[in-house]
Amino acid sequence: MRIVLKIIGIVVSVCVAVYIVQTDVVGTLLVHLRDFQLLGSFVAGFFFTSFFTAVPSIAVLGEIMRVTPVWQVALIGGLGAALGDCVILRVIHKSLDEETKNLLRQPRFGGFKKIVKTKLFHRTSLFFGAVCISSPLPDELGLILIGINKVSPIKLFLILFVMHSIGIATIGYSVRALFF
Numbered sequence: 506m507r508i509v510l511k512i513i514g515i516v517v518s519v520c521v522a523v524y525i526v527q528t529d530v531v532g533t534l535l536v537h538l539r540d541f542q543l544l545g546s547f548v549a550g551f552f553f554t555s556f557f558t559a560v561p562s563i564a565v566l567g568e569i570m571r572v573t574p575v576w577q578v579a580l581i582g583g584l585g586a587a588l589g590d591c592v593i594l595r596v597i598h599k600s601l602d603e604e605t606k607n608l609l610r611q612p613r614f615g616g617f618k619k620i621v622k623t624k625l626f627h628r629t630s631l632f633f634g635a636v637c638i639s640s641p642l643p644d645e646l647g648l649i650l651i652g653i654n655k656v657s658p659i660k661l662f663l664i665l666f667v668m669h670s671i672g673i674a675t676i677g678y679s680v681r682a683l684f685f
Contacts, residue, residue, distance in 0.1 A: 542569055546578045550585025550673065554593060554644045563641070566673060567680050575677035583670030590644055590665045594652070627654050635664055639672035 549565040552558040570578050634650030647668075651661065 542573045543577065543581045545569055546573070546581040547585035550582030550669065551589040553582060553586045553669065553673065554589035556645065559641060563676060566676065570677040570680065575674055575681065578677060579670045579674035582673045583666050583668075586644075586669035586673070587662055587665035590638070590648060590669075591662060593644065594648060594661075630654060631656070635668050638665060638668040639675070641672070641676075 546566065546569050549562045549569065552562040553566070566578060566582055630650040631654050634647040634652075634654075637647030637650065638644055651664065656664065
């Protein structure tokens with residue numbers, strides 16, 4: 506049942522994104538609300554973090570980048586996305602910690618526990634977590650990989666901000682190169 510709901514969520518998300526792009530509803534709205542484009546970048550960035558809202562968020566960010574410099578949208582959207590990830594972490598952190606500990610207590614994961622304690626694993630998980638954050642992949646995976654490292658909240662926020670800004674800028678410059 507959960508998988509069906511997730512598939513429905515993905516389909517709805519893609520349909521909303523197609524509607525946003527096809528109807529130019531965001532572009533029209535932004536023309537009338539020129540002073541709110543950076544606020545729109547922040548809000549779209551906030552929703553850039555979730556698997557279900559990433560596609561419509563990318564569509565909105567793309568529309569905003571048609572009339573606003575990409576670097577501005579990337580920085581403000583990156584700030585919103587970092588805040589969105591912090592909210593996700595606040596909500597799921599405790600349950601995720603408990604599930605991970607319960608999983609690692611099982612005998613079949615004994616070898617995995619040894620690997621998790623190595624420096625190489627921590628460095629590579631931090632790197633791949635940051636790459637996941639900057640990519641269109643779900644942030645939840647990147648947050649788990651970064652969370653394994655017990656990064657301080659300030660460092661975590663900076664990593665999230667920088668990686669999301671890079672990801673949004675990459676999308677923006679790619680869209681401009683392909684369509685404009």
